[in-house]
Amino acid sequence: MTDQEHSSLCDPQAHFGRRTLLGRTLTGCAMTGRTAGGLMMSSIARSLAMADETGLTDPARPKNVILLWLEGGASQLETFDPHAGTRIGGETNAIQTSVAGLQISDLLPQIAEQMHLCSLVRSVTGKEGDHARAVYNAKTGFRPDPTLRHPSVGSILCHADQRGSDIPRHISILPESSPARGGYLGAAYDAFKIGDPASTVPDITARTDDNRFARRISDLSDVVEKEFRRGRLAKMESMRTLHQSATDSALKMMSSEQLDAFDVSSESKMTRDAFGDTPFGRGCLAASRLIEVGSRCVEVTLSGWDSHVANHSLHRSAAGTLDPALASLLTRLKDRDLLESTLVVCGGEFGRTPKMNAAEGRDHWPHGFSILLAGLGMRRGVVYGSTSPNPKLDPNQPLADIENPVTIEDIHATILTAIGIEPSNEIETPIGRPMKRSEGKPITEILMA
Template identity: 35%
Template sequence: MKRSAFRFPSQRNPCFGNSLSRRGMLAAGAMSGFGLTLPDLLMRQAFAEQKTYDAIKAKAKSVIHVFLPGGMAQQESFDPKPYSPLEYRGELRPIKTTTGEHFCETVPQLAKRADKFSIIRSMTHGEAAHPRGVHNMFTGYKPSPAVQYPSFGAVVSHEYGPRNNLPPYVCIPNVPNEFAGTGYLPSSYGGFALGSDPARGDFKVRDLNLAGGVDEQRFLRRKSALQIVNHSFDQMHTADNVGAMDTFYERAYDLLDTPAAKEAFDINKEDNKLRDKYGRSEAGQRLLMSRRLVEAGVRLVTMTYGQWDMHQNLTGNMKKTMPSLDQGLAALIDDLSDRGMLDETLVMVTSEFGRTPKVNTDAGRDHWPKVFSVMLAGGGIKGGIIHGASDSTAAEPDSDPVSPADLAATMYRLLGIVSDKELMAPGDRPIEIVDGGKLITSLMA
């Protein structure tokens, strides 16, 4: 069942919240004295929001989702608190960015490029356990015992399908967690995993080369024979995993049959100087591979790096883990810009939650979902913007809170996907791609 274009007013409107406030009722009453009834006001607000939504054009052709598992500390990255007591601000210093804002000293290269991307300092949700926080940041939904929601990559794969004979959804180096899967969608929309790390000297993409002793003619004969067998088998079995296996085989054949698509996975084709610029590290080479893949036609790449669950020795661990990410992300932004790809490639850097306002007795910080930071660049995102703010100790949002649903709805809109479109779950149950997320219009170019 297709949803109407009508939308109710934003929950952030000062007059119209989740339910009408006393101020809202007074405003509505005052306006009705001029001939506008409450339904008129609601309708006008709804049409105004729809007009704003329609005016935002899809600009992103691809997404690079950089996920930092464990929960990156906002204070030691993009939201330092230099005026708080030491037990809150931590040991690391703030540095000034090109926009006059302050980041932590752990990201000096990104600080020099702060005009090229934006930061959300008011991300928030209520899940302090790793799996539940990860679910939020990969699906835009709170976890539910009744429904398995699809990941961003699976939705994009479902809505757009392959481009240039490449998988629409790729994970580097592997599918990172159970929530990066297809949820209630058919498993054929799952991510293609490299199975190996691009930073390794012996890096080789799993299943992308013919087996030893199999030449092209023998491969084609095998493919033809398998298609005959599968056709008979498919007549008797219609299970999802059977259809998914057929899809995987066909996409694998497309890769093997298309040299240009296959070459996209060969990171050794890159110039050594550029590889050095990204850094010969896990973060650097995974980010470089991400750029290669979106340039070739992959629609969404999920890349994971590091372990950010730093309950102990936060300062030392950040100094060890962050430099290669800082170098790699800075190189990625430069590289995309130099190639004319930044405007059409959305880079989204997230983690499942942030860290506690106060440093613990082990010189670390613990889980904290109430407020944390997200980085966005390219693909229709303005540069040099700080959206929202945390309070003086990074304990909760001080302004403009952003939910996982808001972030997801914004990402989908930039890709041209209608976020409240209904997809069909098993049992013919319609479920919206995102339930109620609001566009972060202040960040959208």
Template identity: 35%
Template sequence: MNPLCKPWEHAASRRQFLGASAGTLGGLGGLLSAPAAEALRAREKQVLFVWLDGGMSQLESWDPKPNTEFGGPFRAIRTSVPGTHFSELLPQCAKQAHRLCVVRNVSTQDNAHSSGVARIQRGDPKNRGVAYPFFGSAIAKLMGPTASKLPPYVWVKPGSGGFKTEDAGFLGPRYGSLAFGDGKAPEDLLRHASITAAEDVERNELRELFNRRYAAPRRPAHTEASSFVFDTALELMKRQDMFDTSKFPAKDLDRYGRTELGQHLLLARTMLEAGVRFVKVGSYGWDTHGDNFNAHASLVPKFDRAFAAVIEDLAASGRLANTLVIVMSEFGRTPRINGHAGRDHWPEAWSVAMAGCGLNAGVVVGSTTEKGTEVKDKGHDIGALFHTWFRALGIDSSKTEYDNNGQPLPLAHEDMVAIKEALA
């Protein structure tokens, strides 16, 4: 059991989080004295979710099969955990292996991108005709913002930014993500050039005066909701520097790599430090149907460097103990190499790497057959991973349910259970 994640803490903090998200929109900051809030913030659980869109090859990363029929040209290298080997494309992650928990017997259901991306990120529960939330929206609902009051679900991604509501499913758009497109702050995030910080504070106090006067003889809910979003906006604006990669130290920029994914993971670390509950980082271009090996030789080292750096930094600051880190795709890639030296979609047997809060460190869970074509035992579907993640964050997914307008819905597939070997 992780010394920083005691069961009684899970129970206590969860009640408060649910209270915070269920109505007292002021969040924990409003319920606790400042030092208590500070102490709690240090313990608050967070999530870093790295999404490699298109499907990273497990054979060129976490589950190498050198010198076998489908193994490909890359070697396997030793890691910091004796007996565990990664692909030679992951030299930095190999040095962090003692902090990782790699599940090598992931076996899922969907081999199409169009449906698989959403299906995996929703945890592929039983079909009840409702769209389940993506993991980030689920956590935004179940745990709410941290004491920082920053938006609970932020998505750093290439391309467009803004408010992305589709991840939220039946939870409703308020549990969608705030997306930093190309790592940049969304529209209207920066304080208007014609207003100084002092003027902004002054006019916001006036706004609160009007709100208080209006709310006094009425039901308070709408006014509280309004104050909450204006406060959240202010918290975001106060941290403008946090979103400006050009202000990051050169040393960090180099360590993470001056690549898109590198900068985005550095931004993600900064957001976690600032108190964002759930940060998702997206990377595209992993769908290597042709020229798989050159593509992975180019892509994986960029990921390797950035991911190892963020694990190292989170561990050094002590945050890793309270931060659940996950890296995955919608599926793995076929062991069989196709006629274009590519690998196709392979949900049958692939790997997910994790680290941090509530998980065993330095372990490999499950294995695949000699050629990597199948999982050796029955494997773990995405539902089991969802249960594992909820448990790692202190949420009992076998007992907690969503309430969708009176329709009780399990958090994750009810026929599946958490992966015991992964949990601390």
């Protein structure tokens, strides 16, 4: 384990000691904004004021990623790559977007208004057609490998830049079956999992009063832990268990004002309605709030795309959830000057077959699907690659129907480049195996020069 990993649980900039923290808890948070009745700014207002001050001129602004994960595999034809009126187009119509000449599905009218902020890749290909394997591939940029587990983008980002916050820096909202993992970077880089932001963060409140809780903690740290360490592995804490630093981080989180960021109920009804009254809508709103207070990577999952039957009605429903949430997220990040420092990625593990099956459904299709990228490092209002409106669908030549095909690996290399990490850089796994960050090639056509 490297030294970098040891510090991952601590905030290197402002590390509250356990006693300082408990002292603050015991004095009843009297000095915090929460109880000062508006006299002091909330943490979010303060962070925003800080953001305004540093603004775009600060090249050291932390870089962030928000991943809107469409689990199950969204159909490109019903979302970002419609071929209305053709034999493969289905019931979906195309509508004009804010980018001249660019049309997307009529199921996404609000996103259509924001396409001038986005780069759209319509020619993504993968080699995995099974959900679990394709999810692994899309989330890590590598195909499953029995000898090691690769880290997700958020883990790489948090590992490369250790600037911290009280709350976890890597968060997975509504994680479904595949929350982002730290892989060979270690469990310290796993995403912190939460459900619908309508309910509170799990296990965040002590179950006893402050005095009793403080005594429990001091009995633990000053008596029992000390006795356990006696005569055992020297540097046990830093080299092995991280028990105390994980406890400190958990305590810091429990009393942090930044926790407010999880609570979307403090937003105006208008804002909440704009994102949509759905777990995913609330998740996207929370993602934006979390980035504002210092989280670095937040993924929000929306499932319901796996339309082997009744493709159109399933997509109408799922797109109805995605549309207001993504459009509002882009607008909010832009309004708050965060789109320059935050990369928004929207996509799933694969697309769906151009040809309808007998049940009016579309099956798994990794040969030409769409991923949307916006914000940090991305050109705006551009489209890269295309799929044929009249595909030959020759199973021996799946790439023949795609112009400028790119791979999942290329998407990862592009994301890493945008967040300032050289994809070809090698990093050593814990057993000393050199691994490239990504084996793909960045798509320079959509990256800002």
